[in-house]
Amino acid sequence: MKGDPRDLGFSTRAIHAGQPPDPATGAVTVPIYQTSTYVHDELGRHKGFEYARVQNPTRSALEANVAALEGGRSGHAFASGMAAISTLMTLLESGDHAVVSRNVYGGTYRLFHQVLERYGLEFSWVDASDPAHLEAALRPTTRMVYVETPTNPLMEVADIAAAAAIAHRHGAVLVVDNTFLSPYFQRPLELGADVVVHSTTKFLNGHSDSIGGVLVAAAAEHGEWFAFVQKSAGAVLSPFDSFLVLRGIKTLAVRMDRHETNTRRVVEFLTGHPKVRSVLYPGLAGHPGHAVQTRQASGFGALVSFDLGGYEAAKTMLDRLRVMSLAESLGGVETLISHPATMTHASVPREMRDALGLSEGMVRISVGLEDADDLVSDLEQSLA
Numbered sequence: 001m002k003g004d005p006r007d008l009g010f011s012t013r014a015i016h017a018g019q020p021p022d023p024a025t026g027a028v029t030v031p032i033y034q035t036s037t038y039v040h041d042e043l044g045r046h047k048g049f050e051y052a053r054v055q056n057p058t059r060s061a062l063e064a065n066v067a068a069l070e071g072g073r074s075g076h077a078f079a080s081g082m083a084a085i086s087t088l089m090t091l092l093e094s095g096d097h098a099v100v101s102r103n104v105y106g107g108t109y110r111l112f113h114q115v116l117e118r119y120g121l122e123f124s125w126v127d128a129s130d131p132a133h134l135e136a137a138l139r140p141t142t143r144m145v146y147v148e149t150p151t152n153p154l155m156e157v158a159d160i161a162a163a164a165a166i167a168h169r170h171g172a173v174l175v176v177d178n179t180f181l182s183p184y185f186q187r188p189l190e191l192g193a194d195v196v197v198h199s200t201t202k203f204l205n206g207h208s209d210s211i212g213g214v215l216v217a218a219a220a221e222h223g224e225w226f227a228f229v230q231k232s233a234g235a236v237l238s239p240f241d242s243f244l245v246l247r248g249i250k251t252l253a254v255r256m257d258r259h260e261t262n263t264r265r266v267v268e269f270l271t272g273h274p275k276v277r278s279v280l281y282p283g284l285a286g287h288p289g290h291a292v293q294t295r296q297a298s299g300f301g302a303l304v305s306f307d308l309g310g311y312e313a314a315k316t317m318l319d320r321l322r323v324m325s326l327a328e329s330l331g332g333v334e335t336l337i338s339h340p341a342t343m344t345h346a347s348v349p350r351e352m353r354d355a356l357g358l359s360e361g362m363v364r365i366s367v368g369l370e371d372a373d374d375l376v377s378d379l380e381q382s383l384a
């Protein structure tokens with residue numbers, strides 16, 4: 001395509017933003033610039049690329065692309081979602097406090113609690129589904145409010161606009177981990193957030209074959225700081241992984257639509273099954289976050305949790321599956337099913353899991369793109 005796709009629709013931007021045809025050859029796909037360094041034209045003059053930790057054209061294309069999809073000023077790509085979050089947290093200094101939604105990804109909890117507290121950062125863990133809890137946790141030293149919405153596996157929904165208003169009144173930044181819905185369904189910066197985090201490992205890449213992360217910032221000063229830490233700490237996304245994520249994003253819109261159609265079939269089946277005690281999915285009208293999510297997102301996503309009443313019942317069901325893969329992670333074309341208490345959230349202490357309602361009988365599905373009939377049959381036979 002010719003020109004700037006920024007004013008065009010989501011799918012057009014997903015396919016074209018940040019990816020003009022290769023200037024040297026006209027290649028429609030951004031090449032994998034597998035190089036560590038770049039020749040200078042003469043002393044003091046180069047083409048904008050000096051050393052690949054600092055800039056790489058394949059990575060730059062991905063960074064521009066995700067920034068365009070989230071409506072941000074800048075994007076920065078890292079070697080994993082956790083590397084992106086580690087970089088993000090350098091916005092804070094010793095003595096600063098952050099208010100965090102209480103059931104963030106277990107690895108985020110581990111980083112904040114077991115690593116960053118050693119460096120003098122302080123955290124309060126709150127149920128972010130009620131903005132009043134965020135407000136009540138603010139301290140004079142609060143510099144950041146950090147939410148995932150919906151959370152995994154409990155599917156708590158935070159009101160992003162309300163959280164932004166609370167954070168900003170207090171002079172703090174609002175960070176939203178938008179991994180689960182992707183910018184196709186939810187764009188936190190448009191709702192007032194300052195920074196969006198993604199594990200590109202999930203829906204953005206979408207094919208379970210790459211680990212990566214991205215930070216998208218609304219303000220120039222945040223983008224400049226992330227670029228500085230990216231080159232200083234060096235946890236950059238490789239050219240090949242940048243290529244994979246760019247390629248995955250081209251089909252993000254069609255994948256997310258199909259993910260959600262399949263999820264609706266799975267949810268319908270689970271809610272009618274006698275062995276299933278409860279189903280957590282924000283798309284259900286009775287879900288406490290349904291109204292907020294309907295307002296702030298254009299879809300409900302592909303993650304659903306349900307409770308089978310105990311560890312043994314969950315184990316029996318999980319061990320019998322034939323189509324769904326028992327594995328950590330989510331957002332791939334294949335349906336991934338997991339037992340949060342012993343897998344993704346094993347690093348969250350038992351008492352905290354109990355307090356959250358993250359039970360031993362809970363199972364979480366990331367619904368993939370297989371035929372919905374096969375997914376429902378697999379659940380049927382495994383629960384029989």
Ligand SMILES: Cc1ncc(COP(=O)(O)O)c(C=O)c1O
Binds near residue numbers: 081148198201
């Ligand atoms: C919501 C969320 N954020 C961040 C991460 C960390 O991403 P990565 O595994 O790419 O480091 C994960 C991983 O599961 C996640 O689910």
